[in-house]
Amino acid sequence: MQPIADRNFDALVTPTKLHRSLYTDPTLFELEMQRIWGQAWIFIGHESQVPEPGDYFTTHINHNEPVVLIRDKNQAVHVLHNRCGHKGAKVVENRSGRARGALRCAYHGWTYRFDGSLQKVPNEKGYEGTGFDATDPCYSMQPVARVDSYRGFVFASLSHTAPDLIEWMGGARACFDNLCDRSPEGEVEVAGGVLRYEHACNWKFILENLNDTMHPMVVHESIVKAAEAYIATLPPEAAEQRKEAEIIPPFGASYEKFEDSGITGFAYGHHYDGGKTSIHSAYSVDPDYHEAMLAAYGEQRTQDILGFNTHNVLFYPSLTIKCAVQNIRVIRPISVDRFIVESWSFRLKGTPESMLQRTLLYSRLINSSMGMVGPDDLEVYRRAQTGLASSASDWVEFHRQYGKDQVLADRVVGGGTSDLDMRTQYRAWKAYMEGSMQGLPDHG
Amino acid sequence: MADLASIERFLYREADLLDRPDLDSWLALYTEDAWYWIPAQEDQPDALNHVSHVYDDRVMMEIRRRNFVHPRASSKDWSVRCSHIIGNVRLAESEPGEVIRVRSNQHVVVHYREEQKLYAFTATHELIPTGDSYLIRSKRVDLINPEAPQTSLVIYL
Numbered sequence: 143m144q145p146i147a148d149r150n151f152d153a154l155v156t157p158t159k160l161h162r163s164l165y166t167d168p169t170l171f172e173l174e175m176q177r178i179w180g181q182a183w184i185f186i187g188h189e190s191q192v193p194e195p196g197d198y199f200t201t202h203i204n205h206n207e208p209v210v211l212i213r214d215k216n217q218a219v220h221v222l223h224n225r226c227g228h229k230g231a232k233v234v235e236n237r238s239g240r241a242r243g244a245l246r247c248a249y250h251g252w253t254y255r256f257d258g259s260l261q262k263v264p265n266e267k268g269y270e271g272t273g274f275d276a277t278d279p280c281y282s283m284q285p286v287a288r289v290d291s292y293r294g295f296v297f298a299s300l301s302h303t304a305p306d307l308i309e310w311m312g313g314a315r316a317c318f319d320n321l322c323d324r325s326p327e328g329e330v331e332v333a334g335g336v337l338r339y340e341h342a343c344n345w346k347f348i349l350e351n352l353n354d355t356m357h358p359m360v361v362h363e364s365i366v367k368a369a370e371a372y373i374a375t376l377p378p379e380a381a382e383q384r385k386e387a388e389i390i391p392p393f394g395a396s397y398e399k400f401e402d403s404g405i406t407g408f409a410y411g412h413h414y415d416g417g418k419t420s421i422h423s424a425y426s427v428d429p430d431y432h433e434a435m436l437a438a439y440g441e442q443r444t445q446d447i448l449g450f451n452t453h454n455v456l457f458y459p460s461l462t463i464k465c466a467v468q469n470i471r472v473i474r475p476i477s478v479d480r481f482i483v484e485s486w487s488f489r490l491k492g493t494p495e496s497m498l499q500r501t502l503l504y505s506r507l508i509n510s511s512m513g514m515v516g517p518d519d520l521e522v523y524r525r526a527q528t529g530l531a532s533s534a535s536d537w538v539e540f541h542r543q544y545g546k547d548q549v550l551a552d553r554v555v556g557g558g559t560s561d562l563d564m565r566t567q568y569r570a571w572k573a574y575m576e577g578s579m580q581g582l583p584d585h586g
Numbered sequence: 587m588a589d590l591a592s593i594e595r596f597l598y599r600e601a602d603l604l605d606r607p608d609l610d611s612w613l614a615l616y617t618e619d620a621w622y623w624i625p626a627q628e629d630q631p632d633a634l635n636h637v638s639h640v641y642d643d644r645v646m647m648e649i650r651r652r653n654f655v656h657p658r659a660s661s662k663d664w665s666v667r668c669s670h671i672i673g674n675v676r677l678a679e680s681e682p683g684e685v686i687r688v689r690s691n692q693h694v695v696v697h698y699r700e701e702q703k704l705y706a707f708t709a710t711h712e713l714i715p716t717g718d719s720y721l722i723r724s725k726r727v728d729l730i731n732p733e734a735p736q737t738s739l740v741i742y743l
Contacts, residue, residue, distance in 0.1 A: 237733075333635075334635060334636045334637050335626055335627050335636045335637045335733075336626075336637070336733075337637055337736075338733070338734065338735035338736065339735060339736060339737075340737050342737070361660065363658045364653050364656035364658040364659035365649075365653045365656075365659070367656065367658075368649050368650075368652035368653040368656055369649045369653075371652065372645065372648050372649045372652060373645075373649075376645070384645065386645075386646065386649070482735050485637070487637060495634075495635065498635065499634045499635065502635070502636065502637045502638075505637050506637055506638050506639065506640065506641060510637075510638075510639050510640065511639065511736040511737060511739055512624065512639045512640045512736070512738075512739040512740075513640075514649075514650070514653065516738070517661040517738035517739075517740055518659060518660055518661045520661070520738055521660045521661040521663075521738070522660060524699075525660075
């Protein structure tokens with residue numbers, strides 16, 4: 143492979159081609175962690191994961207920096223660097239839980255308030271006259287540079303110069319509204335646990351796959367055919383009751399159907415497919431749920447909410463949400479050829495249990511490492527990871543419908559089977575890597 | 587009183603079919619109203635209000651079995667072989683009636699994608715006596731690490 147100059151990203155990303163080193167070069171991965179994951183707003187967690195003061199949830203903001211999401215005694219939610227101000231030990235070790243009184247480092251017993259400020263250093267008199275100042279914030283558990291939330295979804299950025307979260311989300315923000323507005327109370331909460339799925343390949347493969355609508359009918363043909371064939375043998379009344387019959391077959395939808403669903407791209411790499419229609423739009427609506435929605439919103443607004451059907455929405459680079467299914471997947475990179483996907487489910491507040499149960503059914507059928515869809519997706523990512531070691535070519539291509547994207551004021555729209563999603567995310571990739579972040583479309 | 591030796595023989599037979607794997611014969615060991623469950627949480631109380639790695643009723647088991655041998659299922663291009671070791675077989679408390687609840691500790695080495703992975707779990711079977719053998723009414727697989735990141739698994743444990 144030819145060596146690539148550090149800042150020559152034009153040589154790696156063209157409007158229709160990507161250099162294979164994006165998936166295989168460990169030094170490029172380290173640069174991505176600094177420049178993309180170190181600048182973008184990264185999804186940390188949802189406020190409902192920490193309902194009471196002292197409740198915490200630990201994760202990583204990039205491949206190696208530990209952070210903790212925690213609620214303080216005044217109900218404010220913080221994202222702190224999970225590091226003791228003394229010798230640097232990770233303070234909160236468990237994945238989630240409720241701290242009593244204060245956070246306490248396991249090494250020398252330094253304690254911190256839930257907002258991260260240093261509360262007490264044992265045997266303090268040894269510091270007298272040494273110049274040590276316990277009130278200096280550098281000895282606290284420090285907040286991540288920027289922290290903000292939108293409708294309960296907490297993001298953080300390691301960059302002090304990141305744009306405001308609202309600006310960064312752009313028009314894709316409507317998808318958070320749609321997810322939350324699907325609750326008659328306008329609120330969602332994390333429910334039903336998490337699935338963690340280890341992917342032995344580069345983290346970008348899953349982002350590229352979300353709105354790659356040319357793959358489902360190929361990669362998922364087997365499970366669609368197996369499900370359709372078997373469900374067809376059931377008595378009609380039994381077949382009708384199978385929610386799987388709504389969830390699995392749409393993965394085999396035709397090229398025409400996917401083309402109609404369209405793809406919409408935004409600044410900073412965000413995009414979604416669907417809108418008016420998606421593979422989720424033919425789901426049956428629970429009558430009790432529908433009634434609760436009508437009571438809360440009235441006929442027209444209910445129709446508008448339930449009629450906005452996106453499939454996968456990507457908030458580049460760490461979060462993808464399915465509004466119509468009420469679940470999200472969170473990307474946690476580890477190395478150039480390894481990452482974890484977390485699948486979280488949400489309860490729409492004020493809705494029947496059957497709604498959450500469908501969300502959880504979806505997650506175990508589709509997102510589980512032992513599911514019907516996830517392992518076939520991962521299989522093709524891994525084949526790409528392996529194949530890109532070949533010296534036959536340095537390039538992967540994404541020409542589909544190039545030059546046909548329609549540039550509007552705040553977004554780009556195009557055909558559902560186009561590579562608009564690739565163009566959107568790699569414009570942002572290049573912009574982040576060059577230091578400018580935004581990645582707005584610059585051509586018609 | 588259930589005969590522990592005959593139950594053990596039955597569990598070995600089930601494991602043998604999974605080891606090959608021969609899912610057609612394996613599924614014949616299950617009742618029509620059977621379910622198979624791998625929870626995603628320690629002591630998970632229920633399969634509907636919390637996510638699971640797998641929670642299949644007979645219909646989903648039939649679909650999964652067909653997918654497993656489908657020529658276009660690329661994750662199944664790789665051969666899968668397993669080796670079950672079953673120990674600590676003990677009868678569990680059960681409701682009065684026909685069903686026998688039995689627990690066992692199982693270590694399964696799964697060979698897939700040229701890698702070997704070790705799964706360790708407590709299996710809970712509900713068995714229904716059928717003359718000289720049993721049928722499986724349900725099987726619950728409680729992994730020792732249900733909340734850890736998992737890699738693709740394309741076979742029942």
